[in-house]
Amino acid sequence: MIEIHAGPAAEPATPSGAGPSWALAMWRGFRNRCPHCGEGRLFGRFLKVRETCEACGIELHHHRADDLPPYLVIFVVGHLAGIGILETEMRLDVPLWFQMTFWPGLALIASLALLQPTKGAVVGLQYALGMHGFSAIRRAQARPVDNPAQDNPAQDETETRDGRTDGRSIGS
Secondary structure (H helix, E strand, O other), rough: OOOOHHHHHHHHOOOOOOOOOOHHHHHHOOOEEEOOOOOOHHHHOOOEEEOOOOOOEEEEEOOOOOHHHHHHHHHHHHHHHHHHHHHHHHHHOHHHHHHHHHHHHHHHHHHHHHHHHHHHHHHHHHHHHHOHHHHHHHHHHHOOOOOHHHHHHOEEEEEEOOOOEEEEEEOO
């Protein structure tokens, strides 16, 4: 089923206790928002991710989005600039000085404009997939608080082959 959401701020709801989908977490990161809550700002400076979210308090310092965002930006901007250069050269008669000043300037501006949103999307993807230190955060969100058996797995009963519990604790 296809869902249509009105406006850029509309986001699909996620079940309580479950984190956002990878697409939603990436979209939130792309918009400079916390991948968990979508409210707090992701960056403190241009490319410096905050230690924690100012809205929900989730730790963001676990990310390892160091090299992938520049590679993605270079890939996209390089292809767009290359196509633009070729199309301009084939269809229009513009002087060489224009080509040599316009395209590098456009590539620089586009790279700077896309670098922070791309890094935010990569941080959101790492959060949604539970990569690096985000895996412990995702496990803590998924675990129900009011189930003491999950807090101490040694007290769980073991299951026999036919599905019945035998009353023994795990490890005994």
